Every structure is written in C-alpha cells, then in structure tokens.
Amino acid sequence: MIAEFALLFALMAVVVVAPVIGQVRRLAPQIAKLRAELAAPPQMRELRFTIREVIAVPVAAQIVAFPARVAPAAGKPGHWRKAA
Structure with a gap:
C-alpha cells in the first residue's frame, strides 16, 4: 500500500514538474x-x-487637468526644464 502511494506521488511530481522545466528551457x-x-x-x-x-x-474634490505643453525634443537645450 505504501509503495503504491510512493509511486503515485512520484508520478504526480513528474507530471507537475515536467511542464515547468519545459517552459524554463524555452x-x-x-x-x-x-x-x-x-x-x-x-x-x-x-x-x-x-x-x-x-x-x-x-x-x-475636483480633478483639474493642466493644459498640455509642447516641450522641445530630447537632446535640444532646455528639454529637461519643460518637464518640471
């Protein structure tokens, strides 16, 4: 009886662990x-x-949306100042 449970437990472990190993390999x-x-x-x-x-x-409470501001493209002088 104990051997059957051990075999069933081992089979369940293989069935559960095999897909996980397959996913990790992929x-x-x-x-x-x-x-x-x-x-x-x-x-x-x-x-x-x-x-x-x-x-x-x-x-x-009221949510106020500020108007959108156009900032200079990244890499141009002052582009980081417009983010504040």
Missing part, C-alpha cells in the same frame, strides 16, 4: 537576451508622463 534564450539588454542600456531613454493635480475643497 524561455532561457529570451531571459538571456533581456539580461544582455539590461546590462548594455541605450545611451538615451525617453520618458513621457502627464502631471495631474487634485485640488480638494471642503465640499467636494
């Missing part, structure tokens, strides 16, 4: 590529964001 080249990209980042990255401000009054 994903290993992609993981290596991502690590290489992180190790050698590009010289310049682009970051875009929108600033929103919430003004709370005692009666109710």
Whole structure:
C-alpha cells in the first residue's frame, strides 16, 4: 500500500514538474537576451508622463487637468526644464 502511494506521488511530481522545466528551457534564450539588454542600456531613454493635480475643497474634490505643453525634443537645450 505504501509503495503504491510512493509511486503515485512520484508520478504526480513528474507530471507537475515536467511542464515547468519545459517552459524554463524555452524561455532561457529570451531571459538571456533581456539580461544582455539590461546590462548594455541605450545611451538615451525617453520618458513621457502627464502631471495631474487634485485640488480638494471642503465640499467636494475636483480633478483639474493642466493644459498640455509642447516641450522641445530630447537632446535640444532646455528639454529637461519643460518637464518640471
């Protein structure tokens, strides 16, 4: 009886672990590529964001959207000042 449970447990372990090992083998080249990209980042990255401000009054909260401003292209003088 114990041998049957041990065999069933071993079979279940193989059935559960085999797909995980297969996925790791398939994903290993992609993981290596991502690590290489992180190790050698590009010289310049682009970051875009929108600033929103919430003004709370005692009666109710209101979301105020600031008008969009056009900033100079990255790499031109003063482009980082427009982000503030």
